[in-house]
Amino acid sequence: SITKNMSANNFPTLKNDRILKAAKGEKPDKLPIWIMRQAGRYLPEFMEFRKQHSFFEICQTPSLACEVTLMPIKRYDLDAAIIFSDILVIPQALGMIVEMRPGVGPVLPEPLTLENLKELNKEGAVSRLQYVGEAITLTRHKLEGKVPLFGFSGAPWTLMGYMIEGGGSKTLSKAKKWLYAYPEISHQLLELLTNVITDYLVMQIQAGAQIIQVFDSSAEYLNRHLYAKFCLPYLKKIASGIREKSTALNLEQVPLILFAKGAHFSLAEQADLGYDVLGIDWTMNPNHVRSTLKNKNITVQGNLDPCALYAPKEELAQMVKDMVKSFGTERYIVNLGHGIYPDAPTEAVQTFIDAVHSIPL
Ligand code: CP3
Numbered sequence: 001s002i003t004k005n006m007s008a009n010n011f012p013t014l015k016n017d018r019i020l021k022a023a024k025g026e027k028p029d030k031l032p033i034w035i036m037r038q039a040g041r042y043l044p045e046f047m048e049f050r051k052q053h054s055f056f057e058i059c060q061t062p063s064l065a066c067e068v069t070l071m072p073i074k075r076y077d078l079d080a081a082i083i084f085s086d087i088l089v090i091p092q093a094l095g096m097i098v099e100m101r102p103g104v105g106p107v108l109p110e111p112l113t114l115e116n117l118k119e120l121n122k123e124g125a126v127s128r129l130q131y132v133g134e135a136i137t138l139t140r141h142k143l144e145g146k147v148p149l150f151g152f153s154g155a156p157w158t159l160m161g162y163m164i165e166g167g168g169s170k171t172l173s174k175a176k177k178w179l180y181a182y183p184e185i186s187h188q189l190l191e192l193l194t195n196v197i198t199d200y201l202v203m204q205i206q207a208g209a210q211i212i213q214v215f216d217s218s219a220e221y222l223n224r225h226l227y228a229k230f231c232l233p234y235l236k237k238i239a240s241g242i243r244e245k246s247t248a249l250n251l252e253q254v255p256l257i258l259f260a261k262g263a264h265f266s267l268a269e270q271a272d273l274g275y276d277v278l279g280i281d282w283t284m285n286p287n288h289v290r291s292t293l294k295n296k297n298i299t300v301q302g303n304l305d306p307c308a309l310y311a312p313k314e315e316l317a318q319m320v321k322d323m324v325k326s327f328g329t330e331r332y333i334v335n336l337g338h339g340i341y342p343d344a345p346t347e348a349v350q351t352f353i354d355a356v357h358s359i360p361l
Contacts, residue, residue, distance in 0.1 A: 306340055
């Protein structure tokens, strides 16, 4: 556990606030960049580390999670760190079994059914996730103020999807069936997840997270109607819940990012949920994004195609310049439009970062 001189109230002074500034609509000295899944399998040092430790052992051991969180920060000039964890720690804390199978991904061998739904153990779920808070507090100290630290969670719908499907799915047809066939039960489940997610994220902020991203990675399986009915209200409730609980606990208001992957059908509505930043997936046209969000007072983040990292160096640098030109340099955080691939070349990440930081503001 964390010692007295590494508590959540004596953190080192932050030296790089580019992301926080961009999130709030202020002008940073350079365009900020971080990369979704930046602490992952494309890093040879992570692959070495994984030979010694299982995935959830790393997640659940603050010193190990901290070490992996720092790996990309040691290697690159990134403008943020993101705590090493997974969105599926919430279903785990609710009592579900989650396995990380090599070459397969996450598997939940006993998925949620109408029959076992009431066995979800929400009482004390956030206290069972306290290890994430400890990892955050430790990492804030070990970062020595170099860059801000992200906390994160999966969104209610994305977690519901994994819990019902029992893992990844090409269609999410089982989880979507619940939305159409059992809307009331679906709302109860989404409400339960919303409450746990809100308290979990407040706990992360209390532990030292300086900015939060909510991953709605499975938004792309829904349409405008389903997203409005089963997602937007809960996403809004998470943002307002975090704001209210932060105020009550005397915590600073941290920037909130929503990444609703593939939810192009509801981009304008996403801007009205109380988030400071919207993550934009790689399929979206930056000009369309900016015109849709005109007058919305919101920062955007994204959206280079993760596959662009395989392009020749000069072409990659040019694509970055073109992307920044289309988005403009105001209220903008550079990122990929989804997570980095496990076999992305490490040199391309350097090229990406250098191309972003060399753009004059
Ligand atoms: O570097 C970081 O971004 C922080 C750590 C992080 C992980 N997962 C570690 C991880 C974050 C932010 C996540 C989020 C996550 N997890 C999402 C949302 C982002 C997205 O990509 O849409 C989702 C859908 C998951 C669920 C999940 N975890 C899947 C589908 C997989 C398998 C596919 C894959 O990309 O590996 C995981 C495994 C996972 N999560 C790994 C890592 C480093 C690799 C597993 C391993 O090391 O064996």
